[in-house]
Amino acid sequence: MNTIHYKEAKWWYTNSNGRIVCTLCPRYCELSDGQSGFCYIRQNIGGKLYNTGYGRPTGFAIDPIEKKPLNHFLPGTQILSFGTAGCNLGCKFCQNWSISKAKLDETYSLNASPEDVVHLAKKYRTPSIAYTYNDPTIFGEYVIDISKLAREEGIKSVMVTAGYIDKEARKEVYKYIDAANVDLKGFTERFYFKNTLSHLDPVLDTIIWLKKETEVWIELTTLLIPEENDDDEQIKNECDWIIENLGDTVPLHFTAFHPDFKMMNKERTPHSTLLKAKQIAEEIGLKYVYIGNVFDSKNQSTYCINCGSLLIERNWHSVKFHKFENGKCKKCNFEIPGVFN
Numbered sequence: 001m002n003t004i005h006y007k008e009a010k011w012w013y014t015n016s017n018g019r020i021v022c023t024l025c026p027r028y029c030e031l032s033d034g035q036s037g038f039c040y041i042r043q044n045i046g047g048k049l050y051n052t053g054y055g056r057p058t059g060f061a062i063d064p065i066e067k068k069p070l071n072h073f074l075p076g077t078q079i080l081s082f083g084t085a086g087c088n089l090g091c092k093f094c095q096n097w098s099i100s101k102a103k104l105d106e107t108y109s110l111n112a113s114p115e116d117v118v119h120l121a122k123k124y125r126t127p128s129i130a131y132t133y134n135d136p137t138i139f140g141e142y143v144i145d146i147s148k149l150a151r152e153e154g155i156k157s158v159m160v161t162a163g164y165i166d167k168e169a170r171k172e173v174y175k176y177i178d179a180a181n182v183d184l185k186g187f188t189e190r191f192y193f194k195n196t197l198s199h200l201d202p203v204l205d206t207i208i209w210l211k212k213e214t215e216v217w218i219e220l221t222t223l224l225i226p227e228e229n230d231d232d233e234q235i236k237n238e239c240d241w242i243i244e245n246l247g248d249t250v251p252l253h254f255t256a257f258h259p260d261f262k263m264m265n266k267e268r269t270p271h272s273t274l275l276k277a278k279q280i281a282e283e284i285g286l287k288y289v290y291i292g293n294v295f296d297s298k299n300q301s302t303y304c305i306n307c308g309s310l311l312i313e314r315n316w317h318s319v320k321f322h323k324f325e326n327g328k329c330k331k332c333n334f335e336i337p338g339v340f341n
Helices: 114-123 136-152 169-173 189-196 200-213 232-246 271-284
Strands: 012-014 020-022 042-045 048-051 059-064 078-083 128-131 156-161 179-183 217-224 252-256 289-292 310-315 318-321
Touching (some): 048 136, 078 114, 114 128, 114 136, 128 136, 136 156, 189 200, 200 217, 200 232, 217 232, 217 271, 271 289
Parallel strands (some): 128 156, 217 252, 252 289
Antiparallel strands (some): 012 020, 042 048
């Protein structure tokens, strides 16, 4: 693979104090010469902003696409996954913290050009590439260059993200993106500020923009953390918002928390909490609600909402197709929303 040098960043300006203001995400970090942003990989070097994570992934993996999780986008296929060091959120419950909270000099990084990444996807015959593990927003320039090349080769691109991105920057970052799983981490400003060091409204704005102004297929994930974001009222408010702003067919994943990073004192999410959340969501009117990070094939599988037939059976990340073909139920010909082979 080719050696990559620092990439001059997009989305910045110099303010009246001579500091660089990074405008990639709603943090708008102000950086003196030599200083890096909250994300660690956007740095003021000699009066210019550079993306020091460009071309420096922490590693690659071939994953089932259900692991992202995406249930209505190329189900049953594999996806080439990678991330870099750093993140623009400060989640106390981060389950990839060894990567997202690491600086480049604290973690092992590879050198991989955009051409190298697309070549890997072709070599291993994965129909899509996932920008994941940390938040790909922070390596937006890298995402753009890879996803553009990937589209030219007929390979799809998937963002696994918290959706914390500036309104102007997102137009470029998502230009060649085909699908996104957005972590809607909770549904109160208090939860976001206390536990992620970010804010809720910019995330909601991004989700609405993705749904209404792009062709990106979106699914949402909420990691339910005991006594933090798992109360019935918060779940109900989230689902009401989804119905009102996105419609009733956007897939929603409720996933189980396990103690990690700065939340080692919390218990694992009970299975019953996930089932209750799913019940609330379905009673409100959401059509495709799934639970994850637990063994529960019934509640991870996809059913026809018209006739009730089992269409896509999931056992963890193992997938079996039943009465399902070309995106439709073979029994009643009802079309399932999503992107299918």
